[in-house]
Amino acid sequence: MNKITIIGSGNIGLSLAKGLVNKAYCKAEDITLTRRSLKSLSEEAAKGFKVSDNNKVAIYDANVIVLAVLPQQLKKVLDEIAPAVSPEKQIVVSVVSGVTCADVREKLGNNVQVIRAMPNTAIAIGQSMTCVASDNASDEQVDRVTRMFETVGAVVTINEDLMTSATALCACGIAFFLRAIRAASQGGVEIGFHAHDALKMAVQTAKGAADLLLQTQSHPEGEIDKVTSPKGCTIAGLNEMEHNGFSSAFIKGIKLSARKAGGLYND
Numbered sequence: 001m002n003k004i005t006i007i008g009s010g011n012i013g014l015s016l017a018k019g020l021v022n023k024a025y026c027k028a029e030d031i032t033l034t035r036r037s038l039k040s041l042s043e044e045a046a047k048g049f050k051v052s053d054n055n056k057v058a059i060y061d062a063n064v065i066v067l068a069v070l071p072q073q074l075k076k077v078l079d080e081i082a083p084a085v086s087p088e089k090q091i092v093v094s095v096v097s098g099v100t101c102a103d104v105r106e107k108l109g110n111n112v113q114v115i116r117a118m119p120n121t122a123i124a125i126g127q128s129m130t131c132v133a134s135d136n137a138s139d140e141q142v143d144r145v146t147r148m149f150e151t152v153g154a155v156v157t158i159n160e161d162l163m164t165s166a167t168a169l170c171a172c173g174i175a176f177f178l179r180a181i182r183a184a185s186q187g188g189v190e191i192g193f194h195a196h197d198a199l200k201m202a203v204q205t206a207k208g209a210a211d212l213l214l215q216t217q218s219h220p221e222g223e224i225d226k227v228t229s230p231k232g233c234t235i236a237g238l239n240e241m242e243h244n245g246f247s248s249a250f251i252k253g254i255k256l257s258a259r260k261a262g263g264l265y266n267d
């Protein structure tokens with residue numbers, strides 16, 4: 001039986017909770033949501049979720065404790081729940097960027113099984129790319145957490161030392177692709193479309209490109225070759241973007257985000 005307590009029910013915590021219920025992974029009454037401001041959870045309470053502003057009490061019945069507060073809020077939460085965590089019956093799942101499993105255990109005790117998960121905001125529509133890692137949890141518990149996040153998107157299990165890289169590529173990555181779509185729509189306006197049409201066209205074109213790769217399992221360059229005829233307009237546009245640093249800017253941005261993601265907890 002899954003009893004889940006989500007500590008920090010903001011963007012990610014709430015999206016996870018709603019996704020799990022929508023996909024029938026568990027019932028709303030099996031999930032306890034916490035926040036300091038309880039009135040912000042009145043809508044969720046009305047939908048059947050248990051809500052609490054007392055983290056220590058809220059984890060009492062849980063098999064799975066999800067930590068979803070901001071990195072700078074985590075130390076206080078860990079100090080609060082440490083005396084109440086029961087390692088024999090509970091696992092701890094942290095989605096907090098930049099915090100290692102060892103950081104969490106340092107506060108909760110060495111015998112607690114800790115699994116890190118790095119989802120992105122597409123979790124709200126069941127389309128997250130979630131990376132999962134642990135340095136001490138059993139395969140059974142990692143499988144369990146993988147199944148939980150598979151109900152709200154795709155999951156890749158990685159080594160924990162790649163977690164900050166996963167944060168940059170997948171969690172921050174949502175913003176990078178969104179900005180690329182906005183840029184495309186701005187280009188569309190310059191060449192004659194009204195803003196709302198240009199945005200709709202850019203969004204569907206981006207979705208089509210992603211679905212092409214997902215459904216055909218092909219490589220981006222293979223698909224690009226199909227649209228770049230010799231002396232054609234696509235290769236001209238593409239090369240102009242590259243001369244202006246398109247791929248280079250993307251790669252450099254991802255590398256900088258990864259460096260920043262590593263320092264969020266302790267800086």
Ligand SMILES: NC(=O)c1ccc[n+]([C@@H]2O[C@H](COP(=O)([O-])OP(=O)(O)OC[C@H]3O[C@@H](n4cnc5c(N)ncnc54)[C@H](OP(=O)(O)O)[C@@H]3O)[C@@H](O)[C@H]2O)c1
Nearest residue numbers: 008009010011012035036037068069070071096097119171
């Ligand atoms: N957003 C993303 O794209 C993304 C992706 C992957 C991972 N993450 C990670 O997920 C975590 C949450 O991000 P978010 O975007 O969901 O942030 P958020 O919307 O600010 O949510 C954090 C929540 O924690 C609650 N909170 C703060 N202190 C608390 C406490 N002591 N006890 C209980 N609840 C508390 C806050 O509500 P109150 O102020 O009412 O307490 C707030 O609702 C972060 O660590 C982030 O690094 C985020």
